[in-house]
Amino acid sequence: MTRLRHALGRARYFVREFSGEAAYDRYVAHARTHDPDAVVQSRRAFERARTDAREGDPREGFRCC
Structure with missing residues (x-):
């Protein structure tokens, strides 16, 4: 059971990192660490x-619409 739980936790970690969902969590943690009184943007x-x-970066080379 612990192996399965560990494997699922690792899979969840990689999916969140790959999809970019963890970026907001990292942003909040960074903002709170460096300036606890700073206003944090909403998600x-x-x-x-x-x-x-990302769309304004000329290195991206394309824009959807």
């Missing part, structure tokens, strides 16, 4: 800023 605002930065 929606964070994802919007992340998407805008």
